[in-house]
Amino acid sequence: MKKVYKNIFGEVISKSNAVKLDEYHLHYYEEGSNFLKEIEFINEDSVYNINYFLSDGENEDEVLPYLKEKTDFFDIEKRETVDGFIISTNKLYSLSVDDLPLISKTVFTTDDPENFICSQVIDNETGEPQLEKTVKCWYTTDKNGEKYAAIECSYEENGKLELAVDKTSDPENEENWLHYDYDTFQDLQNHFEADISYYKTAILLPKEAYQA
Numbered sequence: 001m002k003k004v005y006k007n008i009f010g011e012v013i014s015k016s017n018a019v020k021l022d023e024y025h026l027h028y029y030e031e032g033s034n035f036l037k038e039i040e041f042i043n044e045d046s047v048y049n050i051n052y053f054l055s056d057g058e059n060e061d062e063v064l065p066y067l068k069e070k071t072d073f074f075d076i077e078k079r080e081t082v083d084g085f086i087i088s089t090n091k092l093y094s095l096s097v098d099d100l101p102l103i104s105k106t107v108f109t110t111d112d113p114e115n116f117i118c119s120q121v122i123d124n125e126t127g128e129p130q131l132e133k134t135v136k137c138w139y140t141t142d143k144n145g146e147k148y149a150a151i152e153c154s155y156e157e158n159g160k161l162e163l164a165v166d167k168t169s170d171p172e173n174e175e176n177w178l179h180y181d182y183d184t185f186q187d188l189q190n191h192f193e194a195d196i197s198y199y200k201t202a203i204l205l206p207k208e209a210y211q212a
Helices: 060-070 185-189 207-211
Strands: 002-006 023-029 036-043 046-053 073-082 085-094 098-109 118-122 135-141 147-155 161-166 178-180
Touching (some): 060 073, 161 185, 178 185
Antiparallel strands (some): 036 046, 073 085, 085 098, 135 147, 161 178
16 A cells, blocks of 8 residues: 555645644555545544545455454445446444444536535435435536536425525625525526436436436
8 A cells, every 4th residue: 555644734745744743644545556545534643533445346344344443433435437427425434422324425427526416315224315314516617717516405305305595696695595496496497508407306316327
């Protein structure tokens, strides 16, 4: 494994400088590749949190003992790509509270892996999404060319749109944001040339991904 030390601002630093700090992050990369395997969050020489990224074919059960030895608080992430979309499944463990993880799925587009378009919490017992906890975001750019979440959506237990907040008229001023629900969604759609029907329900992926 290749080790890279970073300060809390994400800047690469030397090991000698890192150990002088109260807090730093240690990144592990697979040898000979840019695949990030693990991030250790270290405070006063103690690992207090780990983000672990599963490789293809790697079994989560195999890495659990390794992570439990290091810390009580860690996150295991598995990413897969489906027809232009990245699905990240996260299992967040807090062993001092519960042996079972908090499970979530987050969707990104492959051309923008930084800004999520959907986030869902998964029920531990059923494996089904808790639709009322789903959040979706649609992005555009502001007058300065900066990308931002122009529409933010929340949903009811049955997966129907509960609230869509449209910030495009005045991104900085909450008083001028417009609000829509399932019944008035077409009014929101009429403001945009892009098809935003994906945001009308809490479905994880757009229909074209399921048809691929």
